[in-house]
Amino acid sequence: MRLGLALLVIVWHAFPLSGEDVAWAPGRQLLGQIAVDGFFAISGFLIYGSWKRNPNWWQYLAARALRIFPAFWACLIVTAFVIAPITTALVTGRSYLDVISFENVKYVLQNAG
Numbered sequence: 001m002r003l004g005l006a007l008l009v010i011v012w013h014a015f016p017l018s019g020e021d022v023a024w025a026p027g028r029q030l031l032g033q034i035a036v037d038g039f040f041a042i043s044g045f046l047i048y049g050s051w052k053r054n055p056n057w058w059q060y061l062a063a064r065a066l067r068i069f070p071a072f073w074a075c076l077i078v079t080a081f082v083i084a085p086i087t088t089a090l091v092t093g094r095s096y097l098d099v100i101s102f103e104n105v106k107y108v109l110q111n112a113g
Contacts, residue, residue, distance in 0.1 A: 002042045008035035076111055080104040 012032035051060055081104055088099040 002039060002046075005035045005039040005042065008032070009039055012036075073108075073112060076108050080107045 008031065012035060050063070054060055054063065081100065084104065084107075085096050085099045088094070089096045092099070
């Protein structure tokens with residue numbers, strides 16, 4: 001159910017990219033709001049359940065960090081060294097290796113925390 005709500009949130013946020021004005025569609029606004037609220041409600045129950053299973057602050061925070069940070073860092077690295085350089089190369093006509101610079105490394109380091 002949470003995955004379905006997350007997909008609805010993505011679709012809802014994609015409407016402005018389509019060029020369609022969603023301000024006039026109250027039904028769509030309601031659907032988007034329900035998806036966001038539902039996603040956060042289920043996420044809150046899951047986080048609380050995790051805390052309830054192990055109510056030690058340090059162990060809880062360590063478990064959360066080990067769950068979140070590896071995927072976050074992988075996303076940062078893919079964004080900095082795959083997605084951004086490829087799109088920049090396509091837009092500017094330069095080669096992939098020409099658009100990689102220290103700025104890519106700086107982006108990862110500044111956002112890793």
